[in-house]
Amino acid sequence: MRRALYLLPLVLFLVLGGFFARSLRPDYDPHVLPSAMIDREAPQFDLAGLKDEGLARDALKGGPVLINFFASWCVPCRVEHPLLMALANREHVPLYGIDYKDQPEDAAKLLAQFGDPYRRVGLDRDGRVGLDFGVYGVPETYVLDSDGHIRKRFVGPLTAEQVDKELLPLLKALRKS
């Protein structure tokens, strides 16, 4: 009994140390929040399009799709842009863009300059659709299944590792089901 008591500080140290070690992991970012919308139906939206066609939620049902919130004023969006181009051109992922709180001319200029990975782009001028999705910063990327339910959210610029380890396997699984 006494002996066991002497082990207490060690146990406490290990528990606390474990907690701290978890927060010190290099890939841990306390600013990345879990989405409250996972496995819920994507919010309703029907946006005017950057080009001719608009973008509406109900038109996206029927297959897993990616929705990428971006903006011309957003620097991290440019970081992930080459990856989005690769996703669209090499993997043929159905990628849709929502231009968040942006001027359409600026977005058009951006896509003309760096290439356009999106099948269609909707304009969320006042950020209301972003608010309904729970977006708290651009870029954010959502994976919707064929029923239009949100299955995953990526906060911040996508990385090649996330694409290979999480995004592509998820899309594959969703296509099968």
Added chain:
Amino acid sequence: MTGRAVPSWLAKSVFVAFLLLAPTVRLLAVEPNERLADPALEARAVAIGATLRCLVCQNESIEDSNAGLAHDIRVLLRQLLLTGDSDTQARQAIVARYGEFVLLKPPLLPATYILWFGPGALLVLGFIAVLFWLRSRRVSTSIDAPLDAQEQNRLDALLHEADR
């Protein structure tokens, strides 16, 4: 020291005045055009907003933060109140979008039991530990059993040794 410097008593009293005033001034980030015309409704909006976390600058409420997102949530909150939502409904609508984390005061859920009851439990455990410690100390100081013959012999031997 140059003659044109502000007298130090003046600088000091201005500084003290600032210190005294600081706690009374609460600078809200709410912009005038966001405010609702109805003061009662606006007061409700401010009260709810003060309990909602701005997700950009995570330790500020949306009423205190001037981040773009905080502005958007303030406007949404006021729209919800205008359409007749109760305080709970309006708050719930925002939790539905951003999750429980948006609440500055964590709700009482199984996942937050440690957070809510952990400190109290530690205090109780501490009290119990102190009680045990005090009791064991009392036992060890109050041994009044007489020495047996062997112990008495040994004690005598030791005392004799000291005499020599």
